[in-house]
Amino acid sequence: MAPTEKQIKASVKEGGKKGQDLAGMSDMGGVKFFAIALETPDGQWDLMDSVLEGMNKEVDPNADDRKGGAGHIGKCLLFANDKILQILCHVPDVVKDLINQQEWFTTVIESVGASKIGDAITIEGSGSGIVLKAEMKADPDAGKFPLKERDVASLKSFEYLVSKELVRPDESDDDANYAEMADIEW
Template identity: 35%
Template sequence: MSRRQSEYDLWCSCAAPKKEAAPKKEAAAKKEKDAAAKKEAAPKKDAAPKKESGKKEDKKKDKDGSKDKDEAKEPTPEEIEKAKKDKLKKVIKEGGKRGVEIEGAADMGGLQFFCTSVDMPEGDLELTVKCVEAMNAKSDPSEEERKGGSGHIGKMVFSVGVEHLAVVAYVPTEKTKELSCEEWLAHVLGTQGGKVETKGKELCTGTVKTNADKGVFPLKIREPMILEANNYLRKKGLFPEDNDDDDDECVFGDDDFPA
């Protein structure tokens, strides 16, 4: 073979197109097309449901992670103690004012005993006792506003609560021979199925529990019990006979005789 023939053969082999390049390129393009088709055909996964509770919790929390200010917070021991002191202050104030009223009405009508109701204790037996003690406290002449002063007058005091009616009976030492504090209270409570809670020569306490099945409600039974307390005193000659002019003087307190 001549030199020129060899050079010609070499040139032909270099210039000829590569037959495999095109098929390989087409195969790669087909593979990409198939992959794209499979991706489109595959079902889309549902988005995970958002937790609503988490959002609500987040709304209830501020930057520090504490609950929203609008949400009620449990009172601290200090707040509870303050609320008790404020309540007691109001109870004593009502008792002191009522004591002055009782003293004036008793002196005017010559009464030895008095029956009334109070609001602030709201059926709390212990607070009702505090209220009675404020009624009986000696008046301080130096005070601008008189308080108490009815310690020489026997009394039965009623306070309406949700769960029960609180009743406190008080008989001064000088009148215990004429009237038994315990017997007086037990009789009045017995008219409504009540119970004597504490006994004493001068002071006794009792309650009448609310009983919806029997129609026993503190606000409903308060009036008839006050009247019964007065009637018990009348039988012993310790209270004026009933007449049309005496009713308002016998009982003091809001809604003692509701229309």
């Protein structure tokens, strides 16, 4: 079933807001890679693409409400409901030399038993780069629950980024957690 115009608009809006949050955190701390839990895709790949579009959108300097601006940031987008876990890994050309995208993606999808969907996709414009996709369907008999596995995928993404020194490990509860304050899950 194709997404409705309302769903597409909500996904672009979520992407724009979270993109602005990511851009701000990147500017403050220099981090170029994030894993982000999403709310709007509803298991539909078109909506995952809409979130990415909203994140990568160039910021309109004249707009009252700034949105997007994360086209220069590597992202592992995670959506889960009771039926499916979707994983979209986007590494823009401007940061592709800092990370092995295939290795990052494989680490995340293997941690939850997700299957790659299609071939790598090249996107142009703001955030030009490569997109990889995977999904894991719920299998209660095998103990596979997408919402639980999203947390595993997020943790494995973070651990991979720490191992490559692309993010700093959590060192203390006293430090400000900017991702948590911006409602972004690692």
